[in-house]
Amino acid sequence: MTHVVTCFVRNRGRVLLVRRSDSVGTFPGRWAGVSGYVEGDPAAAEDDARRELREEVRLGDGDVELVRVGAPLDVTGADGEFTVHPFLFEAETRETVTNEEISEAEWTDPTAIFERETVPELWETWRRVAPSLPTVREDRTHGSAWIAARALETLRDDAAESDDWESVARTARKLRDARPNMAAVSNRVNRAMATADRTPDSVRERCIALLRESLDATDAAAETAAERLAAREATTLATLSRSGTVRATVVESDPEAVVVAESRPDCEGVGVAEWVAAETDADAALTTEAAIPAALSEFDADAAVVGADAVLSDGRVVNKTGTTALALAAREADIPIYAVAARDKVRPAGDSWEAEETTRTDAVYDGEEAVSVFAPTFEATPAGLVDAVVTEAGLEDAEDVRRIAEEHAENAAWDESGP
Missing domain, CATH: 1.20.120.420 (translation initiation factor eif-2b, domain 1)
Incomplete structure (x- = not known):
């Protein structure tokens, strides 16, 4: 059976569908992902997938990131029998240049597959790599x-x-x-x-x-935060954890330096510091949570910016453990700390929050003695320690947060019977 690759490329929730031209030998005129033959070992089909992206739509390795490899599926159609190897890539751009094998290309919702004449089993191929x-x-x-x-x-x-x-x-x-x-x-x-x-x-x-x-x-919240930082002429930021909104804020605010705490127990801050160094013009410095107060002084930080996994109706910010330590250090250093998050991160009114149990005990202690470990991933930082919650609508005060929480509670009532 002939082995082929099908590549779905996603950008901001839309995927790239292409219409096969009359110059191809199979399924001309049908819609598909970026596709092509596996020329070597099917176990190394990723190489073929990346080759097809380069050749057919001119997306190189620097333009896309591999998200998922799906289980192969056997497909039978009028033009033969094929084993399809599905791939999902995330793209930073929608700019493509198609070759002669493609007559049309469109960024669209994946469910548009149901409305088009496609190659066989294209929806099933998508589902092999789609979120679940x-x-x-x-x-x-x-x-x-x-x-x-x-x-x-x-x-x-x-x-x-x-x-x-x-x-x-x-x-x-x-x-x-x-x-x-x-x-x-x-x-x-x-x-x-x-x-x-x-x-x-x-x-x-x-x-x-x-x-x-x-x-x-998310974009609007980051832009609002960047405007706030610009008004303060902040050039050195401190942060922790992996918030995509914070990353967007860093890009928008274009600081000279970013100080990142390592974020125990999972140490996501290491990857954030690497991202700052590789993808921005800012100098990146990695520190530990314990050294945050000294780091703010050493690097002369102007402001601290964190994300939020949730904002509680009383204004507390649920975020990566270490946020409270950063907030306290920021207060001592007399610099502001902002929690940047979309409004949908406010928890519904009446919704409680409890710290999750420690799961990564081995990241803190893996010895043989009877040592208990307390190393939760998230904590709730008191509202009084955060200068402002910054959303797509601007700076939200306590009353704003309460009102948003009530709106979310109304939406949650769609399912009165519960889970």
């Missing part, structure tokens, strides 16, 4: 905004292939409850269900719209 409940529940690499986007995509795809409202509702409940510390996940799922008609197609449409809105909200 395990993506939302198990990801420990990305921040909550990224994971919330994957939750909306999962709900969208489930609704697209379902004709049963209750089955979509069951998926929504599972997604809503998958990451209890990440308010954006449950809030966005709840909004999709609360504002849709009780039909799968309406849920699909709401997910598509909310995905775009949520990505825009």
Whole structure:
């Protein structure tokens, strides 16, 4: 059986679909992902996938990041039998240059596959690499905004292939409850269900719209924070953890230096510091949580910026452990600390929060003595230690946060029966 690759490239929730031209030998005129033959060992099909991206749409290795490799599937069509190797890449750009094998290219929602004449089993191929409940529940690499986007995509795809409202509702409940510390996940799922008609197609449409809105909200929050930092003439920032919103703020504010705490127990701050060094013009400095006070002085920090996995209705900011230490150090150094987050990270009114149990004990102590370890990933930093919560709407005060929390509680009421 002939082995081929199919590459889906995603950018801001949309994927690149291409129409095969009359110059190709199989399935001319059909819509597909970027596709091509496996020329070597099928076990090394990623090399072929990257080659096809370079040749057909001129996306090089520096333009895309591999997200997932799907299980191969056997496909039979009028033009032969094929084993398809699916790939999902994330792209930083939508700028493409197509070759003679492609007659059209369009960035669109993946569910548009249902509306087009495609190569055989294209939807099933997409589902092999598409986000899913395990993506939302198990990801420990990305921040909550990224994971919330994957939750909306999962709900969208489930609704697209379902004709049963209750089955979509069951998926929504599972997604809503998958990451209890990440308010954006449950809030966005709840909004999709609360504002849709009780039909799968309406849920699909709401997910598509909310995905775009949520990505825009993250950008707007980062822009607002950058404006605030510019007004203070801040050139050296301190931060910790992996917030995508904070990364966007760093890009927008263009500081001269960024001081990053390592973020125990998972040490995501190491990757953040590497990102600063590799992807921005700022000098990157890595420190430990224990050394944060000294680091603020050593590098003459002007402001501290953190993300938020959630903002509680009383104004407390739930974020990576170490945030409170950074806030206290910032107060002592007389510099502001801002929590940058979209409004969907405010938890609904009446919703409680409890610190999760320590899971990475071996990262702190792996000896043989009877030593208990307390090393939670998240903590709630008191509202009084944070100068402002910065969202897409601007600087939110305590009353603003309470009002947003009430709106989220209303959306959560779509499922009065509970999970």
